[in-house]
Structure formats: structure tokens, C-alpha cells
Amino acid sequence: MQTPAYAVEAEVEGTHWWFVGRRRLFGRELIRAGLHVNARTLDVGTSTGSNLRLLRDAGFTNVTGLDTSPDAIRFCESKGFGPVRQGSVCAMPFPDASFDLVLATDIIEHVDDDALALAEMARVLAPGGRVLITVPAFPSLWGLQDRVALHKRRYRMRPLLDLVRRVGLRPAETYHFNYLLFAPIWLARQVIRYARIDLRSEGEVNTPTLNVLLTGIFRADVSTARLLRPPFGVSILVLAEKPER
DSSP states (O other): OOHHHHHHHHHHTTTOHHHHHHHHHHHHHHHHTTOOTTSOEEEESOTTTHHHHHHHHTTOOSEEEEESOHHHHHHHHHTTOOOEEEOBTTBOSSOTTOEEEEEEETOGGGSSOHHHHHHHHHHHEEEEEEEEEEEEBOGGGOOHHHHHTTOOOOBOHHHHHHHHHHTTOEEEEEEEEOOTTHHHHHHHHHHHHHHTOOOSOGGGSOOHHHHHHHHHHHHHHHHHHHHHOOSOOSEEEEEEEOOOO
């Protein structure tokens, strides 16, 4: 991400509706997967520490972070999250089969070679290990946040699953989420674009009242997305397994 966007995220990730709701969603998926708190866990692309906060609060005890950005690592360290190593998702500094769980949430859209990034995740996973992947969905939603986060692309479900299978991972759970706010977010991004509103990040578009409202909507969203499996959403979640053999 651009450095100003890191600063905004570091300030809001603890309470902003988007980060709070995602942590709730990811926490539920980890519980359903039956992962033990001692599982060797890697958070790829820590950014300013939202997933590290989730893992700490859930009691995970063997957690490593990885990010390319010194800014991101500095923000994580300032919050007491870590250890966080510097490195690329496309060439991770870990031996084969080092982890039982990899979190790669909103990561592969940042790199030129997303297939290589997924292959690296498969490499560092132990047989039987899980990887939790999320990506931004639908190219039509491209907007300010994609630009400041330096995204390369947004995804559709079928091509993404094809890519996951191609590197030897087996999708176990797949669905769209943030579907209730799909239309409002699309509209807001058009307004920001055509009105040329100057923002460092969409995270600045918030007030305490709006945050409470959107927290409630997103709570309902992440509680129902897996059950309803809507054909659209702002994001896609894939929980994939590395086969034992």
C-alpha cells in the first residue's frame, strides 16, 4: 500500500466495521476448521496487524507474520504484534511444510504473479494444512481503495478456484461475503471517482454513527454469507486444504 494508506489503516483497524467484521468471519472459519491454538500459523501480508490481532485474541501461540513493507512491520511492532519478518509472498523465507495454517487475506491481488504466490503458500503448508484466502471480487467494483492499496486485479470465483486447484490445493469452503453492502459500495466508489473526492483511503469515509450502523450490517452479512452463498459480494473467501498425499 501507499504509506499514507498504512497510516489510516493502522489508526482504524482496531474498531473500523470492515476490520472488525472480517476478524469475526475469519475467527468462525478457524473454529469450524478445528485448528488448535498451537498450530504453526503464518499471516502473509500482515499490513498493520488486523489478523495478528485476531490470532492473539483467539489464543494462538505459534504465530509468525510476513510482509514486504518496513512501514507495515513497524506498525505491527508498535502494537506488540509479532514476530513479523520482511519478505515476499512469492519467495517466502521459510522451509517446505513449515506451517499448519496460512492466512492470506487480501494479498494475492497485490502481486504480478498470483499463481506463484499461491504455489508458495502450498509449499510452506504441511500436508493436511489449511490456507484461508480472501480477495476483492468483481472488476466492476474497482475504485479508490484498489488504487491506494496498489491492487493489480479483482477476481471472479471460478477463475480463482481454478488457480487454487492448479497449485495443488483443494478448496473446502468457498463463498462471497460483504454482499449486503455491494450496491452501496459500488455507488460510493462511482461518486468518489466522478466527484474527484480527495481521500488517502476509503477508511476515512466514516463517523462513529456510521461505523455503528455498518458494523451491525456487516455482522449480519458475515453471519449469513456462508449459509446463503450469494452469487455476488465485495469479497471472496476460500478455505483450501493441502492433501495429505
